[in-house]
Amino acid sequence: MAVALLTGCSSGFGLLSAVRLAEGGMTVVATVRDLDRDAGLRSALADAGVEAEVDQLDVTDAVSVDRSVEGVLSRHGRIDVLVNNAGVGLQGAVEATTIAQARALFDTNLFGMMRVTQVVLPVMRNQGAGVIVNISSLAALVTNPYSGVYSASKRALEAMCEALHYEVSPHGIRIAVIEPGSFPTAFGLRPCAVGEVAPIYAERMARWNEAYTRLPGRGEPADPARVADAVFEAATDSGFPLRRLVGDDAEMIAALRGSLDDAAFEEAVRGFLDFRD
Numbered sequence: 353m354a355v356a357l358l359t360g361c362s363s364g365f366g367l368l369s370a371v372r373l374a375e376g377g378m379t380v381v382a383t384v385r386d387l388d389r390d391a392g393l394r395s396a397l398a399d400a401g402v403e404a405e406v407d408q409l410d411v412t413d414a415v416s417v418d419r420s421v422e423g424v425l426s427r428h429g430r431i432d433v434l435v436n437n438a439g440v441g442l443q444g445a446v447e448a449t450t451i452a453q454a455r456a457l458f459d460t461n462l463f464g465m466m467r468v469t470q471v472v473l474p475v476m477r478n479q480g481a482g483v484i485v486n487i488s489s490l491a492a493l494v495t496n497p498y499s500g501v502y503s504a505s506k507r508a509l510e511a512m513c514e515a516l517h518y519e520v521s522p523h524g525i526r527i528a529v530i531e532p533g534s535f536p537t538a539f540g541l542r543p544c545a546v547g548e549v550a551p552i553y554a555e556r557m558a559r560w561n562e563a564y565t566r567l568p569g570r571g572e573p574a575d576p577a578r579v580a581d582a583v584f585e586a587a588t589d590s591g592f593p594l595r596r597l598v599g600d601d602a603e604m605i606a607a608l609r610g611s612l613d614d615a616a617f618e619e620a621v622r623g624f625l626d627f628r629d
């Protein structure tokens with residue numbers, strides 16, 4: 353049985369992917385950064401009638417990453433699938449975001465993935481096989497105002513994954529990047545701490561957020577299980593592409609972005625959203 357290690361499984365895509373991979377017959381080690389927050393995961397596994405090991409792993413803490421990976425190896429002797437899912441959001445104007453906030457976000461969204469990947473890669477290289485599935489975002493491709501730092505973290509993650517793809521394929525290791533659009537998980541772009549300059553941006557940011565809810569394709573809340581299905585497919589199908597958009601909004605917006613130059617895309621966005629300076 354394939355052994356899968358996932359990060360960020362207390363809720364959302366991580367929780368659903370852990371259940372999905374277990375349903376698909378894998379031995380699943382679902383990790384949470386705080387073991388006091390595993391109740392939702394345990395009840396979702398029980399509801400689905402499947403089992404998974406629940407372990408602690410904070411992607412910002414190298415000691416916990418080493419301990420967790422060593423534990424998987426001592427119990428199962430291999431890791432076939434790694435799902436780098438843990439992530440945090442942040443909403444705020446670039447000028448109003450502190451360097452400390454940006455660093456903390458990158459430490460989870462980018463360096464967290466790098467930290468876990470660096471510990472798991474030698475295992476997969478020794479096996480001569482493995483798959484690393486990374487949860488990126490449509491935000492890696494299309495940057496909205498007031499989420500520049502989050503977008504930057506996901507764009508950086510994708511750049512690193514693209515390089516990894518070339519670097520590790522000679523060792524039999526596959527890289528997949530999943531780019532979800534907007535899904536109703538617990539994930540939120542938390543407003544960044546209010547600094548001196550934040551009020552200057554507050555009114556337009558609120559206007560942007562309100563207008564964004566009217567974007568075509570955002571009527572029906574999308575089903576986060578679609579992302580878990582994509583994770584399963586990425587983990588099991590050797591023909592899965594390096595990148596896969598998931599969500600009607602993601603497909604629509606990415607297609608529009610790809611078909612227009614910068615100025616035409618900006619005009620389309622401002623027109624759709626009636627968002628003018």
Ligand SMILES: NC(=O)c1ccc[n+]([C@@H]2O[C@H](COP(=O)([O-])OP(=O)(O)OC[C@H]3O[C@@H](n4cnc5c(N)ncnc54)[C@H](OP(=O)(O)O)[C@@H]3O)[C@@H](O)[C@H]2O)c1
Nearest residue numbers: 360362363364365385410411438439489534535537538539
């Ligand atoms: N929902 C969306 O619309 C959307 C769209 C595109 C991409 N994404 C991406 O999807 C991924 C999962 O998000 P989600 O939507 O499922 O939201 P979520 O329900 O908030 O899940 C995020 C998970 O990451 C965990 N996490 C945060 N920091 C961590 C750390 N340092 N170490 C380990 N785990 C950590 C959280 O744990 P705690 O419970 O302890 O906080 C939680 O389990 C993220 O990478 C996010 O950027 C989400």
